Amino acid sequence: MSALDVDAYLYNKDVKCPVCYTAFKINKVRGRKLKIIKKHDDLYVSYKDINPIFYSIWVCPGCGYSTTEKEFYEIKKMQIPTIEESIKKNWNKKDYNRERTAKEAENTYKLAILTGQLLSKPKGYMGELCLKLAWIYRDMENSKEIEYLQNALNFFEDAYQHERLPVATLDELTMTYLIGELHRQLGNYVKAIHWYNKTLEHSQIKTKRWMQLKAREQWSKAKVEYDIVKKQKNK
Numbered sequence: 256m257s258a259l260d261v262d263a264y265l266y267n268k269d270v271k272c273p274v275c276y277t278a279f280k281i282n283k284v285r286g287r288k289l290k291i292i293k294k295h296d297d298l299y300v301s302y303k304d305i306n307p308i309f310y311s312i313w314v315c316p317g318c319g320y321s322t323t324e325k326e327f328y329e330i331k332k333m334q335i336p337t338i339e340e341s342i343k344k345n346w347n348k349k350d351y352n353r354e355r356t357a358k359e360a361e362n363t364y365k366l367a368i369l370t371g372q373l374l375s376k377p378k379g380y381m382g383e384l385c386l387k388l389a390w391i392y393r394d395m396e397n398s399k400e401i402e403y404l405q406n407a408l409n410f411f412e413d414a415y416q417h418e419r420l421p422v423a424t425l426d427e428l429t430m431t432y433l434i435g436e437l438h439r440q441l442g443n444y445v446k447a448i449h450w451y452n453k454t455l456e457h458s459q460i461k462t463k464r465w466m467q468l469k470a471r472e473q474w475s476k477a478k479v480e481y482d483i484v485k486k487q488k489n490k
């Protein structure tokens with residue numbers, strides 16, 4: 256993207272790190288400028304010219320503390336030494352607060368996952384980080400996509416059982432659908448069908464018509480894929 260285009264999509268916001276008190280600027284994406292080019296089955300949306308998920312992670316250039324915008328100020332005082340000892344000590348002072356390449360976006364998610372592990376963030380939040388990193392790998396055509404889809408699935412199943420939803424940006428209905436869809440993408444068709452059924456039986460499904468249609472469509476897709484695999488096994 257040219258500098259002019261970048262300015263059209265990104266704007267700055269001043270923030271202050273709650274760990275090391277460095278004042279810095281972060282880039283935010285102008286949502287209304289985005290033009291959709293593809294909606295993926297696992298709710299990833301590709302846009303023309305820019306990938307907004309590249310900018311979801313706020314990285315402090317002073318200490319490396321990295322989270323989503325919503326979590327940035329959620330750190331407790333007693334947790335600060337953990338970040339200082341585990342991230343700040345080895346931090347190379349890289350400034351991510353400008354146009355990001357896919358590789359740089361990948362690094363910001365890895366930092367956010369590390370920060371999340373150190374602070375014992377909710378599994379739903381961790382799952383969402385892993386899912387977005389898988390999407391970045393998908394665009395890079397990197398086989399690590401599968402590894403991170405699996406990580407996301409593990410976190411979501413854990414969150415579904417043990418956490419109060421919604422967590423991060425996922426409500427229970429969306430998470431139910433996503434668990435089904437991730438199972439399908441990973442080739443677990445019986446489990447996928449089970450979770451699509453759960454989605455379709457959910458009390459709130461009537462309020463999300465598009466998800467009802469999508470879950471039915473993916474249910475059929477998983478059934479066809481399951482039959483193909485079964486036939487091949489019986490050969």
Ligand SMILES: [Zn+2]
Nearest residue numbers: 272275315318
């Ligand atoms: Zn900091």
